[in-house]
Amino acid sequence: MTSVLRSLRRRLLTPNVSETKLATRGFHVKNDASRELLETVGESFLTGFAYAVEARTPVEAEERLEQVPLQFRGFAYEGAGMGFGILDAMPFGGRKVADFLAGRGDDHIYMVYVGVGWAMARLPRFLWSRMYAPDPLLKWLALDGYGFHQAYFRTDQYVHGQYQESRFPWPAEGPAWYANRALDQGIGRAMWFVGGTDPDLVASMIEKFPEPRRADLYAGAGLAASYACGAEEEELHRLLEHAGPYRSQLFQGSVFAAEARLRAGLVVPHTHVATRVFCGTTPEQASRISLDNRPDQPIQGDVPAYEVWRRRIADQFVSLGGVSQ
Incomplete structure (x- = not known):
């Protein structure tokens, strides 16, 4: 060509x-x-x-x-x-x-x-x-991207209308029940953009969703707040406070963001601030949490390895005693 x-x-x-x-x-x-x-x-x-x-x-x-x-x-x-x-x-x-x-x-x-x-x-x-x-572990990130796109371009429907897909057809091998979970993680990421990095507004939008969806939405918001930046340290503390029972999901999203930036050699000053607030640690240590808890072989059963990975990371928040305010 x-x-x-x-x-x-x-x-x-x-x-x-x-x-x-x-x-x-x-x-x-x-x-x-x-x-x-x-x-x-x-x-x-x-x-x-x-x-x-x-x-x-x-x-x-x-x-x-x-x-x-x-x-x-x-x-x-x-x-x-x-x-x-x-x-x-x-x-x-x-x-x-x-x-x-x-x-x-x-x-x-x-x-x-x-x-x-x-x-x-x-x-x-x-x-x-x-x-x-x-990659059977990472393929769910594609649905995260799909969810972000829909929330970014069809905001009234997916964010303000809390729309949820039914019988999402990809990936063909399933499990089908997890597709909406991955989509919500992307929708939560997009809400950091929709809310203009305002932690109070982002949290208020998340709280309008049905309770079972909020954990994944907070995980996505935590990832975006850590990776994309746009908020001062005090604002990040407010998002952490708003998250309440979902702080471990905010922690998980921030850990993923730290790993993504560190792997690519793209750590910036805000990365340090975000992991300090959400994880109580450095980007390097947060990345290590991600790598240490990553499944090293296929997971048997109906729970995808990706979700097993996320749960293991979230559990680290509890074992570390959470992040002090």
């Missing part, structure tokens, strides 16, 4: 940057700093998407992705995961996600899997069989 055709493909496939503006989305604006941060996150995601759909190979995209500022580079890799996922679903698309994960994308594997979920949200369901998410 010539460079002209690749450039045309980029223009045709890449969403308009205006879609990332808080005013366009109708999201809460806490202050100018948080608005700028969240909009930069969205722009970085679209930058990564564009790099992927225009590149001749994943390696070519990686060279450009590595130039994205450290704080936002993970979001660019997430966008690239979406871009390569969409290309894989197109005729003669190949296995670009697989090639991406065989290179530098592996350092950002969590974000790439989430990006695959974004691709699913933009593609008809009959193409989902072409999605590359082979």
